[in-house]
Amino acid sequence: MQERDGQPTSYQPVDANVGESRNGTVLMVEAYVLVWLLLLGWLLFMWLRQRTIDARVDGLEAAVARAEARRRAGSGEGASG
Amino acid sequence: MEEDLSEGARGGGRVATVAFGALLAVTAALLVVTIQWIFLLAPPEKTMGIVQKIFYFHVPSAYAMYLGATACFAGSVGFLLRGSERWDAIARAGAEIAVVFGIIVMTSGPLWAAKAWGVFWTWDPRLTTSLLSLLIYVAYNVLRAFAGDGEGERKFAAALGILGAANLPIIHFSVERWAGQHPKVIMNKGGGGLDHPDMRIAFALGMITFTLLTVCLLWARVRVELARSRLARLEEDAIDLGLDDRTEA
Secondary structure, rough: EEEOOEOOOOOOOOOOOOOHHHHOOHHHHHHHHHHHHHHHHOOOOOOHHHHHHHHHHHHHHHOOOOOOOOOOOOHHHHHHH | OHHHHHHHHHHHHHHHHEEEEEHHHHHHHHHHHHHHHHHHHHHOOOEEEEEHHHHHHHHHHHHHHHHHHHHHHHHHHHHHOOOOOHHHHHHHHHHHHHHHHHHHHHHHHHHHHHHOOOOOOOOOHHHHHHHHHHHHHHHHHHHHHHHHOOEEEHHHHHHHHHHOOOHHHHHHHHHHHOOOOOOOOOOOOOOOOOOOOOHHHHHHHHHHHHHHHHHHHHHHHHHHHHHHHHHHHHHHHHHHHHOHHHHHO
């Protein structure tokens, strides 16, 4: 940034090849944590999806059981009548 | 009928379950050995130091992304040829795996680059083509999540799954064709730039473990997808028969 009378007159890009040196251990730990968080997050997502399917199966099973009970009650009434 | 319903919707047969459990156990054991090898036996790299150890799962993750994308391609071709739900489930599972491992590649790579290059990101050919590939599979998943589950949508997604795979060889050979900053330690002319035997073993273990992990995840995801589509069909049948609890009240 060049200045004239204390005011900026242009913007200069930072040299991309001269970055600040970062702590390699911290970067490596961050990378490992990210890997396992992503994988565990996806597994959790898959488990939630499976749980939704289980709930839908339970609902369907209950509906079948109720229909079966109604059918038996109906045939029982028919036999007694 | 109830037993059939539970079996069908909640998972495959007993043999498949045992095989899946065995595969999962082997993968978990290998994962422990791999992590031990990477951190306790493989020496740090001379110039980069400990941050080079990111390489041992960054490259296997990229390979796992390729495997997921290949599964998506194979599933898409299979679905267009046969039209079966199994192929569609493989394509969908493969695309999700490509996204998950793609995100791992695109986060672990920049963390390594921050130390090695001094910047998190640069528009290097391999980085750019990898990002493009990740975005293609994100688009595939968005399409599957929001465009419905009809025959037309599935065919459109299959076409995207096939076209998306065209970018894979471009990623692979981008380093050769357009140079760039990305290292080519594995693809160099000497047949591998890992100078220490423990480095090579750590890398080989990483590749084997991530391959098995990808197979486990693909298998699990395909089973969930097949269960979901079978359940959807059963629910439609139940509604037709007046059995579904949503129509009973």
